[in-house]
Amino acid sequence: NAGVTQTPKFRVLKTGQSMTLLCAQDMNHEYMYWYRQDPGMGLRLIHYSVGEGTTAKGEVPDGYNVSRLKKQNFLLGLESAAPSQTSVYFCASSPFLGDQPQHFGDGTRLSIL
Amino acid sequence: GENVEQHPSTLSVQEGDSAVIKCTYSDSASNYFPWYKQELGKRPQLIIDIRSNVGEKKDQRIAVTLNKTAKHFSLHITETQPEDSAVYFCASQPRGGYNKLIFGAGTRLAVHP
Numbered sequence: 160n161a162g163v164t165q166t167p168k169f170r171v172l173k174t175g176q177s178m179t180l181l182c183a184q185d186m187n188h189e190y191m192y193w194y195r196q197d198p199g200m201g202l203r204l205i206h207y208s209v210g211e212g213t214t215a216k217g218e219v220p221d222g223y224n225v226s227r228l229k230k231q232n233f234l235l236g237l238e239s240a241a242p243s244q245t246s247v248y249f250c251a252s253s254p255f256l257g258d259q260p261q262h263f264g265d266g267t268r269l270s271i272l
Numbered sequence: 273g274e275n276v277e278q279h280p281s282t283l284s285v286q287e288g289d290s291a292v293i294k295c296t297y298s299d300s301a302s303n304y305f306p307w308y309k310q311e312l313g314k315r316p317q318l319i320i321d322i323r324s325n326v327g328e329k330k331d332q333r334i335a336v337t338l339n340k341t342a343k344h345f346s347l348h349i350t351e352t353q354p355e356d357s358a359v360y361f362c363a364s365q366p367r368g369g370y371n372k373l374i375f376g377a378g379t380r381l382a383v384h385p
Contacts, residue, residue: 190370192372199377202361202373218273249315258304258371260371261306262318264315265314
């Protein structure tokens with residue numbers, strides 16, 4: 160059972176380039192989340208989805224877009240990458256039942272030059 | 273908005289000693305409080321959680337206590353071992369549903385042999 164799988168694991172971009180981070184979960188979870196993790200700042204929520212076809216803004220959504228066309232996949236896009244978006248990005252998922260933990264993927268380390 | 277404060281930011285103990293990490297939260301409607309452990313370069317992993325109808329929960333050397341009146345909760349690790357060295361994050365699940373979490377900034381625990 161793979162759980163939450165993120166691709167790619169590492170990526171280097173130049174300022175202004177675009178890319179999409181992929182997240183897939185095989186636990187049939189309704190809810191999915193994208194976070195960024197920066198030193199000393201914990202995990203900050205970028206966007207989340209409460210079901211197929213839905214997305215919502217989190218704490219730090221600017222500069223990112225997301226899509227959830229299939230229940231098992233949640234995509235995070237950077238349209239025009241900026242050095243401030245250099246970070247480690249984590250995807251997580253959670254079941255529909257309340258008071259449940261989130262399960263995290265291994266992360267994507269993204270550097271923007 | 274909702275906020276979780278975590279202290280201390282770094283903690284150094286000798287092997288066999290106890291370690292305590294404290295968190296306070298702002299949303300009195302929060303009902304679920306997980307703790308995650310993150311080893312260097314790895315994903316955050318759930319180690320223990322507590323729900324608001326319980327004051328304390330134990331799992332071998334790890335325990336969590338919750339004081340809803342004071343809006344704070346703590347992680348206690350007894351008989352620490354070098355493999356406990358990691359960054360620990362507390363989180364609270366605020367009102368609004370969808371199992372969203374607000375994370376503390378993290379505590380870097382170092383256990384010295």
